[in-house]
Amino acid sequence: MPDLQPTCPTCRRPSGAPSENPAFPFCTDRCRLVDLGAWFNEEYRVPGKPAPTTQEEDPD
Template structure:
């Protein structure tokens, strides 16, 4: 692999750096679109609690009414 290239995270082929390769860090537009499809299909996930799983959010505090 040339020293100015990194392995493509999708297929492993050499991926030259920019400006020679507009798809960097991928080797081609095809691999870039495969990666985008994985994100959109939720194959990749960011760790943490899921929204709506009962975890408290840092929103506004609940207002309590004073009793007379």
């Protein structure tokens, strides 16, 4: 059956109607901030760059 009830991406609770909920699609503004924080954390999690390997020159 179609799920017409919008749910909060953060806590999965019904987020209500967008016209009545300024934090839509989140249930509350708090959940919106939580999701934003998680998003930024993901952004900061960049894959570790391989350290530049400097070949030691052999001084003759």
